[in-house]
Amino acid sequence: MPPPRLTNRYFLVRAGESQYESLGIINTNPVAKTSVDSGLSDKGKNQTLKSALELKAMGACERNCWIWPSITQRAYQAAEIIAAVNGVSRSYIVPxxxxxxxxxxxxxxxxELEAIxxxxxxxxxxxxxxxxxxxxGTPNESVADVFVRVTQLMxxxxxxxxxxxxxxxxxxSDNLTILQxxxxxxxxxxxSELSFGPGEVRYVDPSSIPTYKQPASAVYKCLNPPNCN
Structure with missing residues (x-):
């Protein structure tokens, strides 16, 4: 269910291509997430630089911003590039x-990546x-499993x-498409219809979030969560 409102402004970014992705290989085992091979490829670095410049053009960090990357190598590297280009202190990167x-x-x-x-x-x-x-040790997660994670993050x-x-x-991409x-x-x-390409940036437009509708069930009586007097 979409939230009744968001109190913050959000930008969603997929990190650029990883070393594994450049080889056309699926790699999702969290054991390897901080390894060098999970880092950005040369192409991925260029994609991420474009992301950072796009965020700058969008004014994402004009009044400062918080950058929340996965600790996965390529995502954290992307966060560092975004911070450098947008003049954001590293102390505002929250792994x-x-x-x-x-x-x-x-x-x-x-x-092979095509198997996805x-x-x-x-x-x-x-x-x-x-x-x-x-x-x-690689998890096998359903969409619902990922939705629980990203909902907890939000x-x-x-x-x-x-x-x-x-x-x-x-x-x-999946974290972001399921969240969106x-x-x-x-x-x-x-x-998957909302798929993010490597380095893609999207602003979460509040106007695209539907107005909260009270469920038909009489169990729920709150029209203005979390203010449910």
Whole structure:
């Protein structure tokens, strides 16, 4: 369900291409997220520089901003580039240790990137279908699993900040598409229609978030959450 309102301004950024992605390989095992191979490729660095310049042109950090990257190497590197280009102190980079991990794709780990289309076919059937498991420690997350993570992240950000600008930097597309689908009220099974390319930047436009509607159930009587007198 989309939130009734957002107290902060948000920009969503996918980190540029990683070393693994440049080889055409799926890598979502969190054990490897801080390794050099999980960092930006040369192409990814250029993509991220364009992201940083785009954010500057959009005035994202004119009145300062907080940058929340995944601790995954490429996302944190992207955050450092964004901060440098936009004149933001490194103290405003807040590493996220779990809620922004790349979606765990289970048995697809190590396969060619094209195989992710099979994951999206399953996603379109049900948001609770998980990729096949694997025994190397790579999670196998459904859309619903990721939605729980990104919802927890937004809860933290909305609680911690008020009327600030937050740039969320994800190592993959799925975190962002599932978050955006949730914000705009799109069926989560269709999240892949919102796909982010490497280095892509999007502003979360509050006007695109539907007005909160009271559920038909009599259990819910709050028309103006969280003020439910």
């Amino acid at each position: 996220e240790y779990s809620f922004l991990d790349a979606r765990g794709l289970g048995a697809y780990e190590g396969k 289309s099979q994951v999206y076919e399953s996603d379109s059937i049900s948001s609770t279908i998980k990729p096949p498991p694997i025994d190397d 809860s933290i950000l909305e609680t911690q900040y008020s009327e600030d600008t937050v740039i969320i930097v994800s190592p993959d 689908a949730g914000l705009v009220g799109l069926d989560l099974r269709r999240h």
